[in-house]
Amino acid sequence: MDIQGTGAAAPLLSLTGITKTWPGVVALDDVSVSFAAGEVHAVIGENGAGKSTLIKTIAGAIAPDTGRIAIAGQGHDSLTPALSRALGIEVIYQEFNLVPTLSVAENIWLGQPRGWRADRAAQEREAAVLLSDLGVAIPPATLVRDLPSSQQQLVEIAKAIAKRPRILIMDEPTAPLSMAEVESLFAIIRKARATGTCILYVSHRMDEIFAICDRITVLRDGRFVKTLATADTDRDELVRLMVGREVTRSYPDRPAPRPEIALELKGLAGNGNAPISFALHRGEVLGVAGLVGAGRTELAKVICGAVPADGGTMMMNGAAVRFRSPGDALKAGLGLVPENRKEEGVFLEKPIRWNIAIAALRRLSRLGLVNRRSEDDLAARFRDRLRIKAPSLDQRVKNLSGGNQQKVVIAKTLAAEAGVIIFDEPTRGIDVGARAEVYGLMAELAAEGLAILMISSDMEELLGMSDRILVLHQGRAAGLIPRAGATPERVLSLASGLAESAAA
Numbered sequence: 001m002d003i004q005g006t007g008a009a010a011p012l013l014s015l016t017g018i019t020k021t022w023p024g025v026v027a028l029d030d031v032s033v034s035f036a037a038g039e040v041h042a043v044i045g046e047n048g049a050g051k052s053t054l055i056k057t058i059a060g061a062i063a064p065d066t067g068r069i070a071i072a073g074q075g076h077d078s079l080t081p082a083l084s085r086a087l088g089i090e091v092i093y094q095e096f097n098l099v100p101t102l103s104v105a106e107n108i109w110l111g112q113p114r115g116w117r118a119d120r121a122a123q124e125r126e127a128a129v130l131l132s133d134l135g136v137a138i139p140p141a142t143l144v145r146d147l148p149s150s151q152q153q154l155v156e157i158a159k160a161i162a163k164r165p166r167i168l169i170m171d172e173p174t175a176p177l178s179m180a181e182v183e184s185l186f187a188i189i190r191k192a193r194a195t196g197t198c199i200l201y202v203s204h205r206m207d208e209i210f211a212i213c214d215r216i217t218v219l220r221d222g223r224f225v226k227t228l229a230t231a232d233t234d235r236d237e238l239v240r241l242m243v244g245r246e247v248t249r250s251y252p253d254r255p256a257p258r259p260e261i262a263l264e265l266k267g268l269a270g271n272g273n274a275p276i277s278f279a280l281h282r283g284e285v286l287g288v289a290g291l292v293g294a295g296r297t298e299l300a301k302v303i304c305g306a307v308p309a310d311g312g313t314m315m316m317n318g319a320a321v322r323f324r325s326p327g328d329a330l331k332a333g334l335g336l337v338p339e340n341r342k343e344e345g346v347f348l349e350k351p352i353r354w355n356i357a358i359a360a361l362r363r364l365s366r367l368g369l370v371n372r373r374s375e376d377d378l379a380a381r382f383r384d385r386l387r388i389k390a391p392s393l394d395q396r397v398k399n400l401s402g403g404n405q406q407k408v409v410i411a412k413t414l415a416a417e418a419g420v421i422i423f424d425e426p427t428r429g430i431d432v433g434a435r436a437e438v439y440g441l442m443a444e445l446a447a448e449g450l451a452i453l454m455i456s457s458d459m460e461e462l463l464g465m466s467d468r469i470l471v472l473h474q475g476r477a478a479g480l481i482p483r484a485g486a487t488p489e490r491v492l493s494l495a496s497g498l499a500e501s502a503a504a
Helices: 051-059 081-086 104-109 120-133 149-161 179-194 206-212 235-243 296-303 326-331 341-345 352-364 372-386 402-415 432-447 459-465 488-495
Strands: 013-022 025-035 040-044 066-071 074-076 089-092 167-171 198-202 215-220 223-229 261-270 273-281 285-289 311-316 319-321 334-337 420-424 451-455 468-473 476-482
Touching (some): 025 051, 040 051, 040 206, 051 089, 051 167, 051 198, 081 089, 089 149, 120 149, 149 179, 179 198, 198 206, 215 235, 223 235, 235 432, 261 451, 273 296, 273 311, 273 451, 273 468, 273 476, 285 296, 285 432, 285 459, 285 488, 296 420, 296 451, 326 334, 334 402, 341 402, 352 372, 352 402, 372 402, 432 451, 432 459, 451 459, 459 488, 468 488, 476 488
Parallel strands (some): 025 223, 040 198, 040 215, 285 451, 285 468, 334 420, 420 451
Antiparallel strands (some): 013 025, 013 066, 261 273, 261 311, 311 319
16 A cells, blocks of 8 residues: 555554653643554654653553554553553664573563464574564564664564554664665565564654655654655754744754864774774764674773773873773873763763763862762853753753763763863653754864764765765775865775775
């Protein structure tokens, strides 16, 4: 079924007047929306728009205060997780729901009816057939803990597809995937759509939404805004609907990089990477591109001391350095904004104030005691500068949106007075409005003379923000492309190992 916004088909899933409130927060406010069989339907909005609450309502994880949920015409005041699954609803969340100590096959069939699936050999045979049909090349006997995050995501998708759902909800499904794996996912989605599955696709990535979705529903501040046919809209209209204002420029201008070198690698090797060399200038944003497994995050971990180097040298401001830990690097003025902010970037149970000040305790302490007033002043300064949205500095970070959590990580790094910052996937999982704010901040920092190494799997981001792009392929530097010569084709060609090395 090809649905391009006609809405002619009877909805497979409809929500009417859904309202959900938490203390002091209206998460969903009288939301009514419907989804049809055989369509890929995007649900978009800024962080805090109500997308996660909508997903959890459909999945039965939370009950709405008021409203009605209907599946194939059968109405319910609320669902439970068991009833939701029985009705054919499966959800692929951003956080993996796999058992690391079990194999790929065991995870795929976990929770399915017993019988032949209790036989490990049968499990693996059937899993191999399923994975092959999905175009996923992962050995079924592999333990999940031994897989990179991108392949774990593909296992999550296979696990959901194995249950033959009528309604499949995907929450930021491409976040850990390479560009090639995204295409494989799209092929899986098209097959599911062709069989009549209704797919709710939640993503901040506009290019994906226009590539795979038939219709788009926009939420803002917990309210339904509009449902549009993808063919009848464009990026600018969607951004206006999401944020309620014009966001005219995603990638801000900034001065040219300065001649001074802030960070230089000379044959630095380790963490599976071959020797890599480059110079990062003050005021420069140096992008790092590559497919999954290319060694981008591995390089960042060697630079910041999370993993020891096997050889080569590294210099900061002209002096040789070798860090024993990320804390050691931060003291020397090199900070990392990690890819996995929730596990590596912030202390979720701690308040904003504590998270921002933790890296600057030496400056805030005297005789082992922290000066609370200085801590408050520091945290308030960076809250205001980065426009962190929270009722107070005592708000626990876990209760912030993804974009505001990312700002807290950046604030912590800036509070430590870092002069070189590694941003690993700086805008992953944050909305278009917060992205523009992060880009503006990065441009502001570069203009002040900070040096930025930006690892990203987002091609538009790489091309829009980078002064140069270092492309990695299988742990080696495949090329260094100046901004003027950077194109998607050139980057992908180097990342795939199909082109000669380029020099800037």
